[in-house]
Amino acid sequence: MESTTCCVVGGGPAGMMLGLLLARAGVRVTVLEKHRDFLRDFRGDTVHPSTLRLLDELGLGERFAELPFPKLEEMRMEIAGTTVVAADFRRIPGRHKYIAMVPQWDFLDLLASAAAAEPSFTLRMCAEVTGLRKEGGRVTGVHYTAEDGTPGEIAAALTVGCDGRRSVVRREAGLVQDEFDVPMDVWQVRVDAPRGGIKDGRVFARFGGGQAAVTMDRGAYFQTSYLIAKGRDAHLRSTHDIQWFRDRLGGLFGWDAGVTGAIRSWDDVKLLDVSMGRLPRWYAGGLLCIGDAAHTMSPVGGVGVNLAVQDAVAAARILARPLREGSVRLHDLARVQKRRRLPTAVVQQSQLGEHQLIRSALDGTLNAATLPLPMRLLRRAAPLRTVTAYLGGVGIRPERAPDFARA
């Protein structure tokens, strides 16, 4: 049977960052990822200022800067016909005063290639974890299925669940999240890049008239998230034809048929089922969950990737030494949760607030008169936009690269 010191389940932002950092600490680490590559769309394409600083500290800033990406310097939204700048990153401290809108596969490829340079790092693609090994109530590794369907086992001193919102690790460990109510699901579509961009190039979100959507310029196409009321997907598809959706989306962003015609049928409209929750306890003997596996994030504000990365940095800093010394105690795992619980709770609380805005946008009650107080304040007080940019882009308790990982 194979063995490793730390088995990381899931090669998303949390798993790849944790794998890289632990490998730089000299810990034997194996990351298992169920997909063949990182080429999946709609996974969250925002790299925040605190992650950009981290990449600099890891010696990866220059390589990251070579990727082609638009910079989002402010979050400008049109809400019920009123323009609101929800965050202005240009005034936050630090070198990176923007969110880099990078396809997540580019970001993950960068982490994977940096990690591949470390002798103690192993990445196994097409390896789907199906269960946990347990001895005496303690998790001692994982069971997985390889690409050809062969079952395998890996023994590990510590298993870290970085396998996202539908975490198998979390489920198999018997850890149950407290769930939060969410008002929406998301339809993801690609439309052709409109000539001349969108009406106001800096406006990327529009709410009003019973609709809410966000769009991102990806050069040849625009990736667009259209929000629908929770659980309404099947009903809407069965009662409307695709032209109805094209017309609504086009009307919201001012796109003509040449743009929305890229949506040929309902098959081009992908449903992303939104959920949100948080584990009361992120760990058990021999096991830790981080990222969405520990606290499933709403897509609102586009912060889940950053939070997952920050969890990984904290986990690596706290656990590298016990892992090298061969004894990870519950107390060490509890320290990771203690470190990351507050920043997570603060972000989720603010997402719950934003859900209220979405709820009223989707039920058609959002208008200039019912604009929530924080939005009205943001319109009037520019310094507040710096505060929201700092909280969103850097966050409370931002993690710095541990010394052992710096290059």
Ligand SMILES: Cc1cc2nc3c(=O)[nH]c(=O)nc-3n(C[C@H](O)[C@H](O)[C@H](O)COP(=O)(O)OP(=O)(O)OC[C@H]3O[C@@H](n4cnc5c(N)ncnc54)[C@H](O)[C@@H]3O)c2cc1C
């Ligand atoms: C519709 C939607 C849009 C979003 N948009 C944004 C955004 O723009 N910006 C942002 O910051 N956040 C966004 N988020 C949130 C963001 O996607 C997550 O918070 C973030 O990806 C969490 O990272 P993670 O590494 O914890 O998990 P994930 O990114 O989910 O990665 C988990 C990895 O584990 C792998 N995996 C799963 N199960 C197994 C298994 N059994 N065995 C092996 N591997 C497995 C998966 O293939 C995946 O690679 C969005 C979320 C949703 C639902």
